[in-house]
Amino acid sequence: MSRMSVTIADIEKLATLSRISLTPEEKEKMRGEFDSILEYVAAINKIAEHTEKDARSIVATVNVLREDTEPHESGIYTGTLLSAAPKREGNYVKVKKIL
Amino acid sequence: MIDPSSLTIKDAHDALMRGDFTVLELVQACLKRIEEKNKELNAYLEVYANVLEQAKAADLKLKNLRAAQRAQLSNLFGVPIALKDNILVKGERASASSRILEGYIAPYDATVVRKLKEAGAILLGRTNMDEFAMGSSTETSAFGSTKNPYDTSRVPGGSSGGAAAAVVAGMALGALGTDTAGSVRQPASFCGLVGVKNTYGSISRSGLIAMGNSLDIAGPIAKTVEDAEILFDCVKGRDPLDSTSVELPRLPIGGQATTHDSACQSAGRQQPTTKLKVGVPRNFLEMKGIDADVLENFNQSIERLKALGCTITDISLPTVPHSLAVYYVVMPAELSTNLSRFDGVKYGLYREGESLLGDYLQTRTGGFGKEARRRLLLGAFVLSSGYYDAYYRKAINVRIQIEREFAAAFEEVDVIATPTTPTPAFKLGEKMTDPLSMYVADIFTIVANMGAIPAISIPSGYAHREGKRLPLGLQLMAAYGNDRRLFMLGTLFESAQQ
Numbered sequence: 159m160s161r162m163s164v165t166i167a168d169i170e171k172l173a174t175l176s177r178i179s180l181t182p183e184e185k186e187k188m189r190g191e192f193d194s195i196l197e198y199v200a201a202i203n204k205i206a207e208h209t210e211k212d213a214r215s216i217v218a219t220v221n222v223l224r225e226d227t228e229p230h231e232s233g234i235y236t237g238t239l240l241s242a243a244p245k246r247e248g249n250y251v252k253v254k255k256i257l
Numbered sequence: 258m259i260d261p262s263s264l265t266i267k268d269a270h271d272a273l274m275r276g277d278f279t280v281l282e283l284v285q286a287c288l289k290r291i292e293e294k295n296k297e298l299n300a301y302l303e304v305y306a307n308v309l310e311q312a313k314a315a316d317l318k319l320k321n322l323r324a325a326q327r328a329q330l331s332n333l334f335g336v337p338i339a340l341k342d343n344i345l346v347k348g349e350r351a352s353a354s355s356r357i358l359e360g361y362i363a364p365y366d367a368t369v370v371r372k373l374k375e376a377g378a379i380l381l382g383r384t385n386m387d388e389f390a391m392g393s394s395t396e397t398s399a400f401g402s403t404k405n406p407y408d409t410s411r412v413p414g415g416s417s418g419g420a421a422a423a424v425v426a427g428m429a430l431g432a433l434g435t436d437t438a439g440s441v442r443q444p445a446s447f448c449g450l451v452g453v454k455n456t457y458g459s460i461s462r463s464g465l466i467a468m469g470n471s472l473d474i475a476g477p478i479a480k481t482v483e484d485a486e487i488l489f490d491c492v493k494g495r496d497p498l499d500s501t502s503v504e505l506p507r508l509p510i511g512g513q514a515t516t517h518d519s520a521c522q523s524a525g526r527q528q529p530t531t532k533l534k535v536g537v538p539r540n541f542l543e544m545k546g547i548d549a550d551v552l553e554n555f556n557q558s559i560e561r562l563k564a565l566g567c568t569i570t571d572i573s574l575p576t577v578p579h580s581l582a583v584y585y586v587v588m589p590a591e592l593s594t595n596l597s598r599f600d601g602v603k604y605g606l607y608r609e610g611e612s613l614l615g616d617y618l619q620t621r622t623g624g625f626g627k628e629a630r631r632r633l634l635l636g637a638f639v640l641s642s643g644y645y646d647a648y649y650r651k652a653i654n655v656r657i658q659i660e661r662e663f664a665a666a667f668e669e670v671d672v673i674a675t676p677t678t679p680t681p682a683f684k685l686g687e688k689m690t691d692p693l694s695m696y697v698a699d700i701f702t703i704v705a706n707m708g709a710i711p712a713i714s715i716p717s718g719y720a721h722r723e724g725k726r727l728p729l730g731l732q733l734m735a736a737y738g739n740d741r742r743l744f745m746l747g748t749l750f751e752s753a754q755q
Contacts, residue, residue, distance in 0.1 A: 199583075
């Protein structure tokens with residue numbers, strides 16, 4: 159698979175998705191680093207061609223879910239967890255208006 | 258005089274039980290080392306304020322116990338332990354060495370911490386690390402690098418570099434780090450210590466600040482294999498708070514439990530030789546960038562294993578050496594997902610912007626360091642709709658192949674050996690300008706995380722640079738669930754060196 163170079167516009171889009179701001183210099187630097195990292199990880203394309211289709215993971219990528227039952231008593235951790243919030247009003251975290 | 262830099266956990270336990278010294282005296286010996294050395298090494302970010310109270314309470318408890326009750330105490334009772342800064346201790350700060358967790362106080366104990374407390378261990382403080390465990394040198398910490406006690410112009414490894422430096426410098430008798438790609442084994446190797454990444458899930462992840470959930474595990478750093486096993490035995494086990502946690506079987510599984518294993522277990526640690534088959538993946542060792550001294554030392558280690566009675570077999574692992582490439586897709590995907598919870602709303606740093614989105618941008622841009630930003634963007638990239646199939650899905654397929662390749666290899670051999678790291682400890686700053694060169698530091702260790710299998714790093718000798726001795730490590734890996742085999746062979750290897 160040939161890969162197109164990452165553009166500054168790509169980096170900007172990814173930064174927006176990641177909710178971070180980058181300076182023009184940081185964007186340019188990141189673009190170069192992305193190219194070399196993606197070139198390195200491109201090795202997996204070749205290997206993936208030879209992997210068994212539908213091979214099943216033994217444990218490494220098997221998801222384990224628990225039953226959604228037996229909740230703890232409501233409210234017993236609320237105070238402790240809310241005390242970590244930077245801005246709080248009563249039993250709510252406080253954020254800026256979005257509409 | 259207590260010398261905490263040469264005292265093992267086991268010896269400290271025996272001395273405490275005999276009454277050679279008190280817990281308080283032992284803790285004070287570590288605190289003295291911290292006072293003398295931490296300014297230069299920057300291993301600890303914080304020593305907990307209640308350390309002396311913990312020690313006094315332990316001494317009081319010990320005084321009031323009858324001999325029979327004392328005999329029931331854990332080997333860790335009264336033993337000062339350091340914790341990496343991504344392990345939660347209720348009521349204490351935890352920052353994962355990131356500014357984004359500024360002011361955060363942990364509201365609960367990690368399961369590993371609860372178990373250490375129940376054993377009576379003294380929790381000394383939290384140690385420096387790469388930010389969110391992203392790095393192999395401790396240089397991405399928001400609070401400055403840790404220095405290698407063997408040569409302070411060099412890195413201690415990472416990401417659990419502070420924990421390793423603390424143990425080797427006698428600022429704690431053992432430590433718990435976390436290992437996602439080598440973050441326990443690589444600093445242990447650079448600092449001449451034993452580091453273990455056990456079978457995935459064998460230690461609960463509850464209360465660890467997550468990096469890559471399918472790879473992360475807490476792990477012991479100690480002076481000897483026996484000490485590392487003591488720490489593992491204390492913190493291991495299935496935990497309802499981590500649904501991926503598992504109880505390891507008593508005997509090895511996933512391969513043939515040889516008669517040798519049971520003979521060795523019944524004979525305790527005195528068994529002088531072993532008949533284990535050790536596989537050496539020569540194709541992996543021939544990759545470029547592996548230091549000549551490291552290779553020479555590795556070959557000496559193999560000779561030592563032969564002398565212990567092991568059979569050495571060359572094995573071929575064609576896919577496993579590509580683990581690092583897979584890692585740089587899987588890990589950023591998991592990491593960027595984890596880091597999305599840091600938004601200035603729920604906890605940690607808050608920086609005000611003009612809108613809610615502005616708050617997010619200000620907080621995250623101000624809170625995350627360079628490596629975090631790089632990996633956030635990489636994660637967003639490999640998970641975005643146009644690239645998900647090309648990167649993430651392929652990486653998962655290759656990962657499954659790696660896992661199966663290991664399972665097949667362990668049908669043929671009992672243990673696989675590699676060096677722990679491709680080079681000895683490198684200079685501070687040497688790899689900070691080129692992220693890929695830093696990533697390659699994990700080339701041998703990452704494979705065990707990818708395959709969910711156990712691996713141990715054991716000191717194997719030294720390389721010499723500029724008149725300084727730099728420790729090297731031998732990595733031994735075993736099949737899923739066969740952790741005990743590594744502790745056994747590791748103990749033999751260690752004693753054969755002395």
